[in-house]
Amino acid sequence: MSQPVGRPRDGRVDEAIAAAARELLAEQGYAQLTVDAVAARAGVGKAAIYRRHATKQAMIFAAVMHDLELETPPDTGSLTTDLAALTHVIATTLSAPPPGVVPGLLADVHADEAMAAAFAGTFVRAERECVTEVLDRAVARGELPSRPDPARVHAMLLGSIFAWLFLLLEDPGRLDTLANTLAADVARLLTGSTT
């Protein structure tokens, strides 16, 4: 991966910071990453980073998982396939970062109350909006009589994928299969169908 030469043009600063963070995480691991090193690698000042990200952890989250805005997968015409697309987004989000990054971020978020509140109000909220939109589409299509509790659906989708990768340490090669089964299971539960 090539390092930007000199200070990138302003519009490319976001991506330069994210790329530098990803490179350094892959090279050195989560615990060693500093904002100074990311600034140096990206060819920007620390102030440019802190204008965009309140904390080191927010910078890392945006670089390796998703930004504050997460695009809901396109309408596929059914709850089952919409849930499958969303579950694959979640699976990619959790499995893409270098080893140790997701558990390291989570520990840092929980070590600081203000950071936990910010995390819930930004990254969790962005993902929750996708879950809610997928459920609302199903209500609009007549697949569901009313919207189920998005928190409960979110916990099942995100939690199962997280547990597979980080709690149970199951085979990541089986993650795609798990995501498909999980989406179908949750759709069956919500629609009350046994097919």
Place this chain on the structure above:
Amino acid sequence: MSQPVGRPRDGRVDEAIAAAARELLAEQGYAQLTVDAVAARAGVGKAAIYRRHATKQAMIFAAVMHDLELETPPDTGSLTTDLAALTHVIATTLSAPPPGVVPGLLADVHADEAMAAAFAGTFVRAERECVTEVLDRAVARGELPSRPDPARVHAMLLGSIFAWLFLLLEDPGRLDTLANTLAADVARLLTGSTT
């Protein structure tokens, strides 16, 4: 909480270590805990701790979550109620430790490959055996035609509870309700029933 006076009798060493670890975690937090401090508080030598626990993290896990052997909840006569009992055990296990302990442990486990393998072979295995036993009972009763993949069921139960508490930062006061709904949902999925 009172501190043991002098060196505890040998049969009480396990509990003295666990109690000291719990006290210090509650007083100082996860990041500050040392084996030296636990040994001093418990009135034992460090060697007594390392004879019982390969690592600091294994000592903490055993003290605040569950030991290598986890008792499967008694047979309640149905898959739904067995799953409810098991889900409540998991919910208690995850919600009881002082704030920050579960995410801190997880980050440490993932920062070291040998520790991750040991974690999967001990604590995860103990919980998996409970999941498997509950499913086997349902097969023996004729509620299920064959045993579903225990990893998938485990991911859904453990993951949803973990996500509620540590990823979505939802209200812990609603955890009991979530556990009941979740157990009923998983039982419906496995039996193919919509009631």
